[in-house]
Amino acid sequence: MKRLFALLLVSLSLLVPALAKAGVADLTVEAPWARASLIAGRPAAAYMVLKNTGTEPVTLTGARTPAAAMAMIHKTETDASGTTSMSPAGDLVIAPGATLQIAPGGIHVMLMNLAQPLKEGTSFPLTLLFAGGGTLDVEVPVLAATARGPGG
Amino acid sequence: MSEGPSRRAALALLGGGALALAGCKPQDWYGTDVSGALPDLRFSLSRARDGKGLTQDDFRGQVVALFFGYTYCPDICPLTLANMVALTDKLGGDAAKLSVLFVTVDPDRDTPAALSQFVAAFTPRATGLIGTPDQLADVTRRYRVTYKVAPHAPGATDYAVSHGKTVYVFDGQGKARVIWTEFADATADIDGAAGDVRRIAAMA
Numbered sequence: 017m018k019r020l021f022a023l024l025l026v027s028l029s030l031l032v033p034a035l036a037k038a039g040v041a042d043l044t045v046e047a048p049w050a051r052a053s054l055i056a057g058r059p060a061a062a063y064m065v066l067k068n069t070g071t072e073p074v075t076l077t078g079a080r081t082p083a084a085a086m087a088m089i090h091k092t093e094t095d096a097s098g099t100t101s102m103s104p105a106g107d108l109v110i111a112p113g114a115t116l117q118i119a120p121g122g123i124h125v126m127l128m129n130l131a132q133p134l135k136e137g138t139s140f141p142l143t144l145l146f147a148g149g150g151t152l153d154v155e156v157p158v159l160a161a162t163a164r165g166p167g168g
Numbered sequence: 169m170s171e172g173p174s175r176r177a178a179l180a181l182l183g184g185g186a187l188a189l190a191g192c193k194p195q196d197w198y199g200t201d202v203s204g205a206l207p208d209l210r211f212s213l214s215r216a217r218d219g220k221g222l223t224q225d226d227f228r229g230q231v232v233a234l235f236f237g238y239t240y241c242p243d244i245c246p247l248t249l250a251n252m253v254a255l256t257d258k259l260g261g262d263a264a265k266l267s268v269l270f271v272t273v274d275p276d277r278d279t280p281a282a283l284s285q286f287v288a289a290f291t292p293r294a295t296g297l298i299g300t301p302d303q304l305a306d307v308t309r310r311y312r313v314t315y316k317v318a319p320h321a322p323g324a325t326d327y328a329v330s331h332g333k334t335v336y337v338f339d340g341q342g343k344a345r346v347i348w349t350e351f352a353d354a355t356a357d358i359d360g361a362a363g364d365v366r367r368i369a370a371m372a
């Protein structure tokens with residue numbers, strides 16, 4: 017019994033830091049940006065590049081931000097006929113050493129019911145949510161409506 | 169639709185022709201050559217800005233880049249328009265030879281005022297166009313543009329829309345010349361597209 021308890025303690029001690037970190041400490045965020053809103057009431061999208069520099073896979077599950085009542089990870093897909101649609105991306109696993117491009121035409125952080133239209137030159141905080149409870153805070157600059165990437 | 173197989177055949181022939189010619193004449197379009205394979209420019213739609221009815225005749229002498237979208241689209245549609253801005257920048261003075269036509273597939277939510285504001289925020293070379301259900305059906309059927317608006321209650325603002333992202337490019341006589349299938353991408357080849365516009369402008 018004592019031995020079982022000790023074993024349990026050991027496995028817990030292994031488990032707890034993993035849960036607390038969930039590999040998120042080894043994630044880097046590069047080039048976050050969002051397109052300025054053109055018209056009030058329209059949804060917006062945020063983009064960035066996530067790199068997993070660690071040795072454990074991390075799984076992006078969602079996002080939240082005070083800038084929008086609802087934030088979701090979306091995927092834009094194009095079928096064989098060239099028809100494009102977007103839908104929830106589901107859980108996105110970033111393998112050790114891998115990079116997740118969150119970029120126009122692929123994956124975006126969909127921001128619905130904005131508190132106010134996104135204004136060029138401002139920025140807003142965004143929290144990425146990961147499996148295991150890890151979170152990552154990103155400050156997202158708002159670029160011109162005509163921006164094509166993080167460089168404008 | 170009866171023209172389906174023949175159009176596919178024409179496209180296949182075209183592909184074969186391009187291959188056969190590859191040895192002596194490089195295929196130097198950025199887009200896919202659709203000359204003779206897609207119908208001439210023809211539509212009847214209303215300009216979002218002022219409600220004026222427009223047809224292909226209003227764009228005679230212009231290279232026309234026609235595509236479809238909706239203003240609630242946060243990703244592909246603004247990116248395509250941003251790429252159009254980059255294209256007009258690249259074209260410089262030649263941008264005056266290009267008209268960009270953005271047709272909404274979501275007239276329930278895209279009021280004329282909203283569509284006009286959306287398009288104008290990008291480039292004055294772009295015109296937002298709205299159709300009645302019949303007018304929209306006509307132009308989308310003509311170019312086999314697929315789109316789907318999810319069923320929704322009147323006045324609803326939260327529903328899904330899917331749509332074709334291809335850009336259809338016509339010469340000054342309204343002849344279909346190329347389609348740009350990759351122009352809605354972050355990596356769209358702006359130089360290549362500018363080359364197509366200049367070459368098509370020189371044809372008519």
Ligand SMILES: [Cu+2]
Binds near residue numbers: 102126
């Ligand atoms: Cu989305």
